[in-house]
Amino acid sequence: MSGHNRRMNSAIRRRRVVVGLFALLLITACLHVATGADPVVPHAATSIPAGIPGGQVDFVRDVVPILQASCISCHANGLSKGGFRLDTRELMLKGGDTGPAIVPGHSADSELIQLVTETDPDMVMPKKGAHLKPEQIAILSRWIDQGAVWPAGVLAGRFKEAALAPRRPLVPKAAPHSGLTNPIDLMLQPYFASHKITPGKPVDDRVFARRVYLDIIGLLPSPEQLAAFEADKSPDKRQQLVTALLSDDRRYAEHWLSFWNDLLRNDYKGTGYIDGGRKQITDWLFNALKTNLPYDQFVRDLVTGQHGTEGFTNGIVWRGTVNASQLPPLQAAQNISQVFMGINLKCASCHDSFVSNWKLADAYGMAGVYSDGPLEMQRCDHPLGKVAPLKFLYPELGTIDPSAPKPQRIAQLGRIITSEKNGRLTRVIVNRIWQRTMGRGLVEPADEMDNDPWDADLLDELAVNFSDHGYDLKDLLATICTSRAYQMMAVPSGAERDNQFVFHGPLIRRMSAEQFTDAISTVTGDWPAKPAVRPAGEGSIAAPEIRSSLCPADPLSTALGRPNRDQVVTERSASPTTLQALELTNGSTLADMLHLGAEKLLKDKDPTEYLVRQIYQRALGRDPTSAELETARATVGSPASPEGTEDFLWAVFMLPEFQLIR
Numbered sequence: 001m002s003g004h005n006r007r008m009n010s011a012i013r014r015r016r017v018v019v020g021l022f023a024l025l026l027i028t029a030c031l032h033v034a035t036g037a038d039p040v041v042p043h044a045a046t047s048i049p050a051g052i053p054g055g056q057v058d059f060v061r062d063v064v065p066i067l068q069a070s071c072i073s074c075h076a077n078g079l080s081k082g083g084f085r086l087d088t089r090e091l092m093l094k095g096g097d098t099g100p101a102i103v104p105g106h107s108a109d110s111e112l113i114q115l116v117t118e119t120d121p122d123m124v125m126p127k128k129g130a131h132l133k134p135e136q137i138a139i140l141s142r143w144i145d146q147g148a149v150w151p152a153g154v155l156a157g158r159f160k161e162a163a164l165a166p167r168r169p170l171v172p173k174a175a176p177h178s179g180l181t182n183p184i185d186l187m188l189q190p191y192f193a194s195h196k197i198t199p200g201k202p203v204d205d206r207v208f209a210r211r212v213y214l215d216i217i218g219l220l221p222s223p224e225q226l227a228a229f230e231a232d233k234s235p236d237k238r239q240q241l242v243t244a245l246l247s248d249d250r251r252y253a254e255h256w257l258s259f260w261n262d263l264l265r266n267d268y269k270g271t272g273y274i275d276g277g278r279k280q281i282t283d284w285l286f287n288a289l290k291t292n293l294p295y296d297q298f299v300r301d302l303v304t305g306q307h308g309t310e311g312f313t314n315g316i317v318w319r320g321t322v323n324a325s326q327l328p329p330l331q332a333a334q335n336i337s338q339v340f341m342g343i344n345l346k347c348a349s350c351h352d353s354f355v356s357n358w359k360l361a362d363a364y365g366m367a368g369v370y371s372d373g374p375l376e377m378q379r380c381d382h383p384l385g386k387v388a389p390l391k392f393l394y395p396e397l398g399t400i401d402p403s404a405p406k407p408q409r410i411a412q413l414g415r416i417i418t419s420e421k422n423g424r425l426t427r428v429i430v431n432r433i434w435q436r437t438m439g440r441g442l443v444e445p446a447d448e449m450d451n452d453p454w455d456a457d458l459l460d461e462l463a464v465n466f467s468d469h470g471y472d473l474k475d476l477l478a479t480i481c482t483s484r485a486y487q488m489m490a491v492p493s494g495a496e497r498d499n500q501f502v503f504h505g506p507l508i509r510r511m512s513a514e515q516f517t518d519a520i521s522t523v524t525g526d527w528p529a530k531p532a533v534r535p536a537g538e539g540s541i542a543a544p545e546i547r548s549s550l551c552p553a554d555p556l557s558t559a560l561g562r563p564n565r566d567q568v569v570t571e572r573s574a575s576p577t578t579l580q581a582l583e584l585t586n587g588s589t590l591a592d593m594l595h596l597g598a599e600k601l602l603k604d605k606d607p608t609e610y611l612v613r614q615i616y617q618r619a620l621g622r623d624p625t626s627a628e629l630e631t632a633r634a635t636v637g638s639p640a641s642p643e644g645t646e647d648f649l650w651a652v653f654m655l656p657e658f659q660l661i662r
Helices: 002-035 061-069 087-095 111-116 132-146 185-192 205-215 225-229 237-247 249-264 283-291 295-306 310-314 328-341 360-370 407-416 423-438 455-467 473-480 512-523 556-561 578-586 590-603 608-618 626-636 642-655
Strands: 375-378 382-387
Touching: 061 132, 061 375, 087 407, 087 626, 087 642, 111 132, 111 185, 111 642, 185 455, 185 473, 205 225, 225 423, 225 608, 237 473, 249 283, 249 328, 283 295, 295 310, 295 423, 295 590, 310 328, 310 455, 328 360, 328 407, 328 590, 360 407, 407 556, 423 455, 423 473, 512 556, 512 642, 556 578, 556 590, 556 626, 590 608, 590 642, 608 642, 626 642
Parallel strands: none
Antiparallel strands: 375 382
């Protein structure tokens, strides 16, 4: 057995025996704090509430949203589970296998009400998602008792669609003596007032600096940087810090590269790269981020395959026979729609969607733009013998000439999707950046932009402000990071249960896989030997630090959520997993990092107390308490031993204080 393996196995055995179980519990608790995840408990049956005031129910305003949120995914748009559909009043009266769903004038005798108030968990409806609230059941009951009035021409089975055009809401004036100037804070004034929320004071300088360093360049601030920022007495020092970090073009690009690699299916090895069925876009992407390419041009380049971006729209040429919905032109349609428009076309690439209004012809109409010839539609791999008309998903934004050569069709699509009339383009990216920096989007999920935002005026104002400022992504980040809303105390997730999210401040977040490994390298001074890629024109970008975003995935980063990027990934899961706990306690990747990091730190032969203080300051941005210092001395040893230093590093890196962005 090699010396390295003996050291690794010794460290693993020691940690497994002494603290393995404790670490598992600690990490799980850490993830629970970050995500607000609760144990799954059976849903209590809901009954019709007594004493709810009457009033005429408006079908479109009051009833349709309930049916759309809870029922139509199984009982509309061609789906009829239990033989029941509710697209129209006639279908509701007809009912399903067990008879009529509603009896106008008699809610107590209506099966619809009986099913949503059922006490048997195997019978209560809806089967999936949140059960109806008492007030929702009361609305349905009153509607039936009032005769089940259903205006002519209204289809309850059609899913809600968000507005497409940009909208410029009125920005409220700052409240007296508030000192507010940021458009986010101005827009949130009526929101906070309506929810009876009094925003707290901004977090202290050290918390703000750590948060904004990690969000903008993905690295921990050094002790010297923290001390200088804390000592600065300038009234606008937070604005200055945000500006300085956004001006660090290389580190900004290295950090945000991971975000865009996930969205654009760009990686350094894996499916398709070996046999040429896939092409990187790393050079273009890195330099687009480094030069802060305006977002409308960024999107046009990707859609049109210009300047080395064709790997995105070419997709992956899979080996062997694949489902018709995975043909490269359909991949292009799916990926463009998901990433830039917040639309799920994957279902509609196989059949008319059951969860949205998109049809098979819509997906094929978009895919036809990228097809070298007529693209015959296939429903669930069965040829239909017809070709869908070429079109963008929203023809009102512009038309595509089906007789034009393929490059011209693609150029037309690029112009249409980045048109100033396309308010959806700006809303989607604003929502994604807000989600990234605040922990939760204004619209959730971020790929379902037809869902209602928790503050529509804020979303629309950010979107038009973004386009007003030249589609500048850094300006958007500056607006968010200098707002009072961003600087509020971070709160645990969980307030969004039952779709009743209320914004109280940014959510506590975990570091990403890349942030975590870069943070370890920052603390120890030991960085990877060489990157997987070196973007063109960057020369020796690897010295002195090689970022995780430029390296291939390893078992640790994979366990911590870095995807394989064979599919578009717009949001990494924050849910804790057993694999994460095992990799953080017994994984060889982390064991190697700790061993090499300890070696690096011990080269200077610093006294134990100085070493411990340096690690605390670099990792946590503070000095250890007297109790922590005493425990650390006992762990590290005097003089410091390699094994003790490894154990101490591991203990610090497992702390929620280290792993969470608060």
